[in-house]
Amino acid sequence: MSCHQHVIDQLRGAGVRLTPQRALVLDVVYHSHGHLTADQVYERVRTQSPQVDLSTVYRNLVFLRQQGLIGELRLEGEPTRFEAVRSGAEHHHAVCSACGAMIEIAPADLAPLSEALVRNYGFAVSLVHLTLNGHCAACQPAGASDKGQSSPHGVEALAGSDAEAG
Amino acid sequence: MSCHQHVIDQLRGAGVRLTPQRALVLDVVYHSHGHLTADQVYERVRTQSPQVDLSTVYRNLVFLRQQGLIGELRLEGEPTRFEAVRSGAEHHHAVCSACGAMIEIAPADLAPLSEALVRNYGFAVSLVHLTLNGHCAACQPAGASDKGQSSPHGVEALAGSDAEAG
DNA sequence: ACTCCAGTTGCAAATCTTTGCAACTGGCTG
DNA sequence: CAGCCAGTTGCAAAGATTTGCAACTGGAGT
Ligand SMILES: [Mn+2]
Ligand SMILES: [Mn+2]
Ligand SMILES: [Zn+2]
Ligand SMILES: [Zn+2]
Numbered sequence: 001m002s003c004h005q006h007v008i009d010q011l012r013g014a015g016v017r018l019t020p021q022r023a024l025v026l027d028v029v030y031h032s033h034g035h036l037t038a039d040q041v042y043e044r045v046r047t048q049s050p051q052v053d054l055s056t057v058y059r060n061l062v063f064l065r066q067q068g069l070i071g072e073l074r075l076e077g078e079p080t081r082f083e084a085v086r087s088g089a090e091h092h093h094a095v096c097s098a099c100g101a102m103i104e105i106a107p108a109d110l111a112p113l114s115e116a117l118v119r120n121y122g123f124a125v126s127l128v129h130l131t132l133n134g135h136c137a138a139c140q141p142a143g144a145s146d147k148g149q150s151s152p153h154g155v156e157a158l159a160g161s162d163a164e165a166g
Numbered sequence: 167m168s169c170h171q172h173v174i175d176q177l178r179g180a181g182v183r184l185t186p187q188r189a190l191v192l193d194v195v196y197h198s199h200g201h202l203t204a205d206q207v208y209e210r211v212r213t214q215s216p217q218v219d220l221s222t223v224y225r226n227l228v229f230l231r232q233q234g235l236i237g238e239l240r241l242e243g244e245p246t247r248f249e250a251v252r253s254g255a256e257h258h259h260a261v262c263s264a265c266g267a268m269i270e271i272a273p274a275d276l277a278p279l280s281e282a283l284v285r286n287y288g289f290a291v292s293l294v295h296l297t298l299n300g301h302c303a304a305c306q307p308a309g310a311s312d313k314g315q316s317s318p319h320g321v322e323a324l325a326g327s328d329a330e331a332g
Numbered sequence: 333a334c335t336c337c338a339g340t341t342g343c344a345a346a347t348c349t350t351t352g353c354a355a356c357t358g359g360c361t362g
Numbered sequence: 363c364a365g366c367c368a369g370t371t372g373c374a375a376a377g378a379t380t381t382g383c384a385a386c387t388g389g390a391g392t
Binding site for chain 1: 262275288289299303
């Protein structure tokens, strides 16, 4: 506890405690490059402190995400992954639904959105490590020159259930 | 099977079958207003066809989402919810981390993002019923006049684990 | 140093979601 | 209209994530 005063300050400021378990989870995530699953974090934490529980790892991953210290990555068909949010290395991802390619997106590309939300709704959005889906340059669907959004029309009744039941 | 030819066409086009189970799931979601959990969809499907399995409901919800016919809503601390993607009623959501308020966002606010991704990466993003987090107008944090993104600095070692092992 | 208590933890159990697999079936083909 | 087969389904089981709860502890206050 000497360097990383900034992080400690951030955590203290939130009225929370810096337990060895929490420090370990934070440490493991920040010392890995790439995106780790909760289980991978758990395994690495265990090499340092074998009695730590998986639920504690989960709780701390959620906590650190809420603090904005780590970001999530949810890919279709696999468990959630986590990554450090490093100053100067903030980014988002675009995943191709066709080939699985994952692109890194610069935060600047989202600035207009952030501004629009403040302007139109007074909403201060927190854009941290988003995951967007779509098609990469190499996988553009055949006849791709129209609007962009396919529009499902009014599906009235395919099987006839009762209406809304709150 | 007479009206909703558009939906049937869309499904056929994907090389898939319109089974009674699938039609029921689609029907339940499209006949409800608001966001339903998988379990709520399951319950409603069961009133029509009691032997349908929960896993079938899940599989179809995933499938219909991939087809762009339904959208997801993931709120902190509760199970994923689903909603019909209705032509002319497309929208996204902004959720306040402080008070839980949920705002509806117009697709137009995301148009600049969509354009930036095509321009900068050749990526055709599919923006369907996104959920963004942040703070609503009523919950702006006290001293809020700086950049916007809090920036966690380099967390070097809080507990000292080995380096990357990915 | 001693006390105190809100925030945390380990453990067990619950909840939510996905998956393997053999049987089944929609809808195309002839 | 019978046959076929890729796509689906029900069921059982696994996998992923969250939660209840009593014991524990960081760190603020004295
Ligand atoms: Mn990343
Ligand atoms: Mn919605
Ligand atoms: Zn691609
Ligand atoms: Zn609010």
